[in-house]
Amino acid sequence: MARRKGLVINxxxxxxxxxxxxxxxxxxxxxxxxxxxxxxxPITTAPADxxxxxxxxxxLAAGSFAATRQLAEVLNEREFSLLFHxxxxxxxxxxxVTEQILLLITFxxxxxVGRVRLYxxxxxxxxxxxxxxxxxxxEGGARTIDTDYSREAGAAIDDWFPGxxxx
Amino acid sequence: xxxxxxxxxEINYKIVYYGCGLCGKTTNIQYIHRRVNxxxxxxxxxxATEEERTLYFDFLPLSLGTVKGxxxxxxxxxxxxxxxxxxxxxxVLQGVDGVVFVADSQISRLDENVxxxxxxxxxxxxxxxxxxHLGIVLQMNKRxxxxxxxxxxxxxxxxxxxxxxxxxxxxxxxxxxxxxKTVCKQVIAKSART
Ligand SMILES: Nc1nc2c(ncn2[C@@H]2O[C@H](COP(=O)(O)OP(=O)(O)O)[C@@H](O)[C@H]2O)c(=O)[nH]1
Ligand SMILES: [Mg+2]
Numbered sequence: 418m419a420r421r422k423g424l425v426i427n428x429x430x431x432x433x434x435x436x437x438x439x440x441x442x443x444x445x446x447x448x449x450x451x452x453x454x455x456x457x458x459p460i461t462t463a464p465a466d467x468x469x470x471x472x473x474x475x476x477l478a479a480g481s482f483a484a485t486r487q488l489a490e491v492l493n494e495r496e497f498s499l500l501f502h503x504x505x506x507x508x509x510x511x512x513x514v515t516e517q518i519l520l521l522i523t524f525x526x527x528x529x530v531g532r533v534r535l536y537x538x539x540x541x542x543x544x545x546x547x548x549x550x551x552x553x554x555x556e557g558g559a560r561t562i563d564t565d566y567s568r569e570a571g572a573a574i575d576d577w578f579p580g581x582x583x584x
Numbered sequence: 585x586x587x588x589x590x591x592x593x594e595i596n597y598k599i600v601y602y603g604c605g606l607c608g609k610t611t612n613i614q615y616i617h618r619r620v621n622x623x624x625x626x627x628x629x630x631x632a633t634e635e636e637r638t639l640y641f642d643f644l645p646l647s648l649g650t651v652k653g654x655x656x657x658x659x660x661x662x663x664x665x666x667x668x669x670x671x672x673x674x675x676v677l678q679g680v681d682g683v684v685f686v687a688d689s690q691i692s693r694l695d696e697n698v699x700x701x702x703x704x705x706x707x708x709x710x711x712x713x714x715x716x717h718l719g720i721v722l723q724m725n726k727r728x729x730x731x732x733x734x735x736x737x738x739x740x741x742x743x744x745x746x747x748x749x750x751x752x753x754x755x756x757x758x759x760x761x762x763x764x765k766t767v768c769k770q771v772i773a774k775s776a777r778t
Contacts, residue, residue: 455679472645473629574768
């Protein structure tokens with residue numbers, strides 16, 4: 418079975434990735450750092466606990482990054498790789514890591530933008546090869562999503578939201 | 585592109601509700617949001633115009649719970665239906681695992697349905713995806729209205745893949761969860777190694 422290009426992240430990769438993010442969060446003076454997929458799904462964050470709003474944040478940041486990139490293309494601006502949002506209290510940076518991965522970082526008004534740019538650019542250089550590996554090897558994922566998983570997930574979907582389906 | 589995070593024991597699937605303007609995509613998602621308890625869903629995010637027409641997308645994350653140790657989520661998106669928003673539709677389709685094509689059953693909406701269906705397949709092909717790996721469901725919406733196509737006619741027009749067909753009235757919720765469950769099951773089955 419030919420598989421579509423997916424993204425599978427294993428423990429070892431995640432440890433390295435989390436290490437980079439935690440360090441970035443510290444040295445850049447950031448409140449929150451996240452890696453998300455260009456399709457809008459969160460991968461990991463620093464600090465670590467993901468709440469429901471992180472899901473919205475990922476969907477919106479990916480959406481607005483994609484839109485801005487298209488905008489740049491319309492304007493014949495080929496080298497677009499950064500989205501910057503300046504707010505009242507905090508700033509948001511979104512940077513492209515690979516075709517499938519974005520890095521999102523927030524920081525306060527008192528943090529120098531130059532400092533954040535410098536460290537995120539470095540972090541992206543370190544992260545890039547880690548994800549290129551993840552995009553190449555789909556093996557782990559293929560093994561995890563097996564017929565057992567499929568059967569159990571199918572049963573869970575049958576029992577999902579009882580009382581709603583017979584409408 | 586399902587996102588599988590083995591380290592965090594998580595898997596995320598992306599489902600897109602597609603179809604012409606006003607066919608009822610947003611109504612599907614809003615109904616699901618209303619009926620599901622907050623523990624199993626995230627926030628409903630809508631990027632819409634002041635008249636509540638979808639401008640970019642609606643987004644609702646749903647949790648299936650933990651399956652074989654993997655936290656499994658489905659991220660539901662809608663697209664804006666009007667033909668001039670095609671650039672936005674392409675963006676929302678990125679990395680899609682399953683598509684619900686919502687058809688407006690009214691006879692007066694024939695052209696819009698067909699255009700949107702052709703547009704879906706154009707965009708999927710352009711994404712370089714092999715569509716046989718996608719979960720696909722055809723939802724025939726607005727079955728409560730008067731001048732509507734028969735199921736057979738609509739199936740002939742809008743279902744060249746022979747995907748499951750579900751009749752619905754999204755306004756009152758008929759068929760909404762059946763559609764959701766059917767597409768989620770398909771997506772799971774297609775992502776499993778065979
Ligand atoms: N009669 C009827 N109206 C519906 C149904 N589903 C949606 N609508 C109405 O159709 C209009 C457009 O719905 P909306 O969900 O915004 O369409 P979208 O453009 O596909 O997102 C709204 O006024 C809905 O109330 C249905 O099953 N029956
Ligand atoms: Mg809509």
